Amino acid sequence: MPSMINTAPESSDTERLIPPLDIAWVRSQFPSLTRAIDGHPAAFLDGPGGTQVPQGVIDAISGYLRENNANTCGAYATSCNTDRIIAEARSAMADFLACDPDEVVFGPNMTTLTFGMSRAIGRELGPGDEILLTHLDHDANISPWRALEERGVKIRFADIHEEDCTLDMEDLASKINSRTKVVAVGYASNAVGTINDVKTVVRLAHEAGALAYIDAVHYAPHGPIDVRDLDCDFLVCSTYKFFGPHMGVLYGKRKHLARLQPYKVRANTNAVPQRWEWGTLNHECIAGITACVDYLAELGIHAGRLWEHVGAGALTRPSLIAPSGTTRRETIQLAYHAIRTHERKLAERMLKGLAQIPGLRLYGIGEVSRLDSRCPTFAVRMEGRTPLELAIRLGERGIFTWDGNYYAINLTERLGVEKDGGFLRIGFVHYNTEEEVDRVLDELSG
Numbered sequence: 001m002p003s004m005i006n007t008a009p010e011s012s013d014t015e016r017l018i019p020p021l022d023i024a025w026v027r028s029q030f031p032s033l034t035r036a037i038d039g040h041p042a043a044f045l046d047g048p049g050g051t052q053v054p055q056g057v058i059d060a061i062s063g064y065l066r067e068n069n070a071n072t073c074g075a076y077a078t079s080c081n082t083d084r085i086i087a088e089a090r091s092a093m094a095d096f097l098a099c100d101p102d103e104v105v106f107g108p109n110m111t112t113l114t115f116g117m118s119r120a121i122g123r124e125l126g127p128g129d130e131i132l133l134t135h136l137d138h139d140a141n142i143s144p145w146r147a148l149e150e151r152g153v154k155i156r157f158a159d160i161h162e163e164d165c166t167l168d169m170e171d172l173a174s175k176i177n178s179r180t181k182v183v184a185v186g187y188a189s190n191a192v193g194t195i196n197d198v199k200t201v202v203r204l205a206h207e208a209g210a211l212a213y214i215d216a217v218h219y220a221p222h223g224p225i226d227v228r229d230l231d232c233d234f235l236v237c238s239t240y241k242f243f244g245p246h247m248g249v250l251y252g253k254r255k256h257l258a259r260l261q262p263y264k265v266r267a268n269t270n271a272v273p274q275r276w277e278w279g280t281l282n283h284e285c286i287a288g289i290t291a292c293v294d295y296l297a298e299l300g301i302h303a304g305r306l307w308e309h310v311g312a313g314a315l316t317r318p319s320l321i322a323p324s325g326t327t328r329r330e331t332i333q334l335a336y337h338a339i340r341t342h343e344r345k346l347a348e349r350m351l352k353g354l355a356q357i358p359g360l361r362l363y364g365i366g367e368v369s370r371l372d373s374r375c376p377t378f379a380v381r382m383e384g385r386t387p388l389e390l391a392i393r394l395g396e397r398g399i400f401t402w403d404g405n406y407y408a409i410n411l412t413e414r415l416g417v418e419k420d421g422g423f424l425r426i427g428f429v430h431y432n433t434e435e436e437v438d439r440v441l442d443e444l445s446g
């Protein structure tokens, strides 16, 4: 069906064209959101470290363990069911990423998958070859590549604009040349929230004949991913950052997954993508991955219904509203429109509030007019208090945040804050509320 979803404008002028988030329905899906700490309602502003999970994910994981716990490829019911459950999760992630199911690789987490893939790519590299990384990235998209220095590969770094923590695209472009074999870049920064222009990075990499490896771990809870549109060679994400279980997922173009040689045990199949999955996987979590994607799809359907209810539905095709005839991919896209609308509201409130707090410094994009270029992930420092002191104080009041470098150690070093405790990171996702924004602002002001 023609994609009205893809073309819906996102500026605030045309907000009525964008489906709203059914926040009451959203929060009712997450049992943990009702927790209290010493009488304070828990505010989970720790999403960048890992999000909460909806009941559907919890049920899928426990249901698998209760009814189908087995290893794969056996000639009996629970094993056959396990094979089917894994295949369903591959299809779910294919809908999530806009690829084919056999381009989806499961692993324990993004870091492990990246070490595995970088080892395989590195087998073909040696002295004279270069890999380009960035100072904005999480170390999981740095150290696995730096490990190839032992083969004589030269590692280079694209710099950032210090004033707003965006990638210096000119510097990046100038460091790509005919010796560049891989450009590994994050889709969004887990520390300061910057969303990078990864489509341009992929194009620049390809023009030089290099592979483009995208770390979408931080971006995934905030925006829709379309690997075909990006044309990236690889993209990695972690389901525990977008409302699923603790697992990692790697997308690879089929031609690369077939041609590159993984380090693997002989008995493992050579089939794609299973040749990239070593040992027994976490089947119960894989069952949870399908439930996590289905949660997002359902969120999209709810957003569509709410949209219709408020009268904007007349502006779009009825099939977007009715589940029948709408694909899971389309409802996921609808969900992300609703998520982005809601997160924008939170981010705008947060930026305006942070600007009023004396002695507070925000690292990253601070202008409301540039919200399209950032996630609602805020890194701050406060005069006279360490990030750890702030995190402890907030934690005592039921507000969960992080302090430190969150493994974005190149960035904290580049900005000179590593030795002083890094940043306090306050991260919102779509289940957070404006009231929670106000609570954290009040606490920081006090």
Ligand SMILES: Cc1ncc(COP(=O)(O)O)c(C=O)c1O
Residues within 6 Å of the ligand: 048, 049, 108, 109, 110, 111, 112, 138, 140, 141, 186, 188, 189, 190, 215, 216, 217, 218, 237, 238, 247, 248, 406
């Ligand atoms: C941007 C980013 N990349 C990579 C990782 C590592 O992911 P994993 O824990 O799945 O290895 C993280 C984890 O925080 C992250 O935020």
